[in-house]
Amino acid sequence: xxVEYINxxxxxxxxxxxxxxxxxxxxxxxxxxxxxxPVMGVxxxxxxxxxVEGRVLFDMDKPTALKIASAMNGEDITSMDDLAKATxxxxxxxxxxxxxxxxxxxxxxxxxxxxxxxxxxxxxVSNQDVEALIVPMETPQGKVEINVAIRERA
Amino acid sequence: MSAQAADTLEAGKRPDExxxxxxxxxxxxxxxxxxxxEYGIDIMNxxxxxxxxxxxxxxxxxxxxxxxxxxxxxxxxxIDLRTMFHLPAERKxxxxxxxxxxxxxxxxxxxxxxxxxxxxxGVSSAGIQPPHxxxxxxxxxxxxxxIENQGKLYIxxxxxxxxxxxxxxxxxxxxxxxxxxxxxxxxxxxxxxQAPASAPGPAADVNAEFIRETLFAFRRFGVSAVNEExxxxxxxxxxxxxxxxDLQLREQADADAYLETFYSRxxxxxxxxxxxxAVVSALPKVESRSINVWNPxxxxxxxxxxxxxxxxxxYPEARIKIWANDSDLLAISxxxxxxxxxxxxxxxxxxxMVKGRNGYTFNQAIRESIFFEFHDVMNSNPxxxxxxxxxxxxxxxxxxADQGKLFGDFCEKAKQGGAVVLGTNERMPLExxxxxxxxxxxxxxxxx
Numbered sequence: 001x002x003v004e005y006i007n008x009x010x011x012x013x014x015x016x017x018x019x020x021x022x023x024x025x026x027x028x029x030x031x032x033x034x035x036x037x038p039v040m041g042v043x044x045x046x047x048x049x050x051x052v053e054g055r056v057l058f059d060m061d062k063p064t065a066l067k068i069a070s071a072m073n074g075e076d077i078t079s080m081d082d083l084a085k086a087t088x089x090x091x092x093x094x095x096x097x098x099x100x101x102x103x104x105x106x107x108x109x110x111x112x113x114x115x116x117x118x119x120x121x122x123x124x125v126s127n128q129d130v131e132a133l134i135v136p137m138e139t140p141q142g143k144v145e146i147n148v149a150i151r152e153r154a
Numbered sequence: 155m156s157a158q159a160a161d162t163l164e165a166g167k168r169p170d171e172x173x174x175x176x177x178x179x180x181x182x183x184x185x186x187x188x189x190x191x192e193y194g195i196d197i198m199n200x201x202x203x204x205x206x207x208x209x210x211x212x213x214x215x216x217x218x219x220x221x222x223x224x225x226x227x228x229x230x231x232x233i234d235l236r237t238m239f240h241l242p243a244e245r246k247x248x249x250x251x252x253x254x255x256x257x258x259x260x261x262x263x264x265x266x267x268x269x270x271x272x273x274x275x276g277v278s279s280a281g282i283q284p285p286h287x288x289x290x291x292x293x294x295x296x297x298x299x300x301i302e303n304q305g306k307l308y309i310x311x312x313x314x315x316x317x318x319x320x321x322x323x324x325x326x327x328x329x330x331x332x333x334x335x336x337x338x339x340x341x342x343x344x345x346x347x348q349a350p351a352s353a354p355g356p357a358a359d360v361n362a363e364f365i366r367e368t369l370f371a372f373r374r375f376g377v378s379a380v381n382e383e384x385x386x387x388x389x390x391x392x393x394x395x396x397x398x399x400d401l402q403l404r405e406q407a408d409a410d411a412y413l414e415t416f417y418s419r420x421x422x423x424x425x426x427x428x429x430x431x432a433v434v435s436a437l438p439k440v441e442s443r444s445i446n447v448w449n450p451x452x453x454x455x456x457x458x459x460x461x462x463x464x465x466x467x468x469y470p471e472a473r474i475k476i477w478a479n480d481s482d483l484l485a486i487s488x489x490x491x492x493x494x495x496x497x498x499x500x501x502x503x504x505x506x507m508v509k510g511r512n513g514y515t516f517n518q519a520i521r522e523s524i525f526f527e528f529h530d531v532m533n534s535n536p537x538x539x540x541x542x543x544x545x546x547x548x549x550x551x552x553x554x555a556d557q558g559k560l561f562g563d564f565c566e567k568a569k570q571g572g573a574v575v576l577g578t579n580e581r582m583p584l585e586x587x588x589x590x591x592x593x594x595x596x597x598x599x600x601x602x
Binding site: 007 | 481483486487489490525526527528529530532533534536
């Protein structure tokens with residue numbers, strides 16, 4: 001993945017999460033992964049198109065998703081209902097959009113697809129031939145992994 | 155870049171360590187024999203191997219303590235593992251040398267006498283089986299596990315348990331050893347230690363083997379057909395530089411000293427004009443108007459910029475594209491915006507630079523021709539077919555298996571008649587490539 005793409009994603013993930021959760025958010029070590037990876041339980045996915053092709057995946061377990069949704073809505077959400085899903089989707093949208101805005105300022109042209117959310121147990125995501133950058137984020141609500149896989153159009 | 159982003163990068167410095175691969179060799183042990191049985195000790199506990207004899211006897215020590223020995227100024231206790239485990243040991247006469255493993259446990263070093271030191275064996279730690287109570291002549295608590303490798307069963311000893319200060323048996327004796335008597339007899343031991351200085355023939359090869367292993371452990375430098383020639387020459391030279399007792403690499407600094415002569419010319423700086431010319435003139439001529447280059451392991455990007463400028467000078471009209479990647483996040487993230495001072499760069503680069511706010515950077519045309527990517531070459535490599543591959547001193551820093559995989563990718567990605575530039579001290583191990591460059595420009599053209 002091009003070096004220029006890394007920081008916008010890391011920074012916007014950090015900024016947005018900190019703002020919406022109003023809490024201390026920590027980043028873990030960035031690393032690369034090529035093989036398929038298990039999804040913790042709730043995954044929001046945003047596709048990217050334009051100069052590049054790829055997707056950004058926000059991965060967390062269900063209790064974390066519920067806690068984040070509760071914190072963002074200011075009320076207690078106990079089941080993965082429409083509101084919870086909409087909230088997580090919105091979080092994914094905010095982070096990706098902010099990153100893409102930053103990239104626009106640097107002269108890269110990206111478009112977003114509407115986010116989609118997947119929930120369930122024992123899910124796995126595989127992207128053949130695309131390496132993913134993993135940005136782990138530690139929030140008081142739990143761990144969220146942001147998984148960015150982008151490649152240049154050949 | 156904001157401070158916050160910078161420390162993100164700092165944190166991600168070693169992304170390659172997170173790689174997962176099935177069935178990988180993640181446990182290395184030094185193997186040896188005791189009374190005809192094979193044993194192993196985790197290589198991370200082994201400081202070095204040595205041949206020594208005439209240990210200084212310590213009165214009133216436990217029977218398995220053969221004495222103390224002066225290892226280049228450090229007084230270490232010598233334990234006879236055979237006596238410790240009540241195994242038969244042939245008593246050698248006083249002047250003969252014993253095979254010693256120098257072990258490191260916490261901050262202490264011990265010498266351990268064994269029958270024969272065999273070699274270093276790499277295994278997958280998943281294959282290690284727990285010890286069975288009826289197994290062997292050695293107390294089960296000292297055994298970490300059993301592993302099978304190429305038809306042989308190795309008993310892996312748990313060095314921490316054997317020599318842990320808390321342990322009942324050795325504990326009572328060991329601290330005593332490091333008190334008075336050892337110190338007082340030190341001068342004698344020092345004189346004796348001259349004797350084993352000339353290690354016999356087979357041990358010399360063990361030394362070379364050991365250096366191979368430690369180079370990989372400390373610097374992930376994999377000795378293979380790619381760099382065997384250099385390794386041998388360097389080993390011969392190394393024997394001239396270091397004292398025979400001081401050949402082995404005990405820490406990263408030693409490994410770095412050993413590798414000092416390995417790096418290619420102009421590593422970590424922009425290429426000098428003559429080196430750049432030597433490389434470009436050795437590369438085959440490209441007829442097409444577009445030139446694609448892959449530069450795995452570009453590090454901070456100096457070689458990428460150097461090649462971009464050299465190709466631009468040789469092919470002013472062509473459309474040049476360089477895919478440069480490295481798995482060191484910190485190095486690669488500096489590459490796209492590298493700043494220079496014109497006094498410090500070879501003159502022929504200055505024409506391709508522009509003055510920015512903080513100093514000189516390469517101009518738009520050069521920068522747009524390079525894609526710097528954070529990428530691990532062991533994952534799939536999405537580059538299109540390329541005319542040239544610039545990969546200096548990168549392949550050598552992979553394990554032998556990974557080297558094979560990367561060369562496979564080179565064959566897949568290089569066009570017919572394309573070329574690979576390797577490091578000055580690297581050789582192309584595959585068939586179907588012909589060397590064309592002279593001297594430091596190790597250029598190989600694909601013929602099949």
